[in-house]
Amino acid sequence: MNDYERNILAHIDEYGCSVTSVFDPDGEGPPFSYSIGIVRSAGAPELIVVGLGSKISHWLVNEYNRRVQAGDRFSQGVPYSGFLEGFAVQFGPVDRHHRKEYMRSAHWLHGGTDFEALQLIWPSTSGVWPWDPEADDAFRRSQPLLAGVASGDAP
DSSP: OOHHHHHHHHHHHHHSOEEEEEOOTTSOSOOEEEEESHHHHHSSOEEEEESSOHHHHHHHHHHHHHHHHTTOOOOBTOOEEEEETTEEEEEEEOOHHHHHHHOHHHHHHHTSSOSOEEEEEOOOTTSOOTTSTTOOHHHHHHSOOTTOOOTTOOO
């Protein structure tokens, strides 16, 4: 086990999860942050946030962790407040392929893709969701849906 992996385990012991933020240095893919360890500590799905800056996405993962550690659970496709001021968010499933591709440290912790994971999905500032017909291509590219559903389908 290396220092990075020991650090993840220490964060899980202390906080219930560790959070990793990833940015493509070439700017080809959107940034994302995800949890590692929530399945173990709270029996709730891991979480990923795609397309927001590291400060806000890290906070969103920690807020989700705080709430699931307190016993809250979140259903797919239901609007929830309290995450982004003035906007509801929704949660959608994360396909196994995307768990391996995006959530590598969670993949390491769980020994593969056999763990639950949700994506926190956020609307545009005008209240448009990525699956809405009026969502433009740039918005959809900034927040790809990781459920494996076709573009235009709600989670």
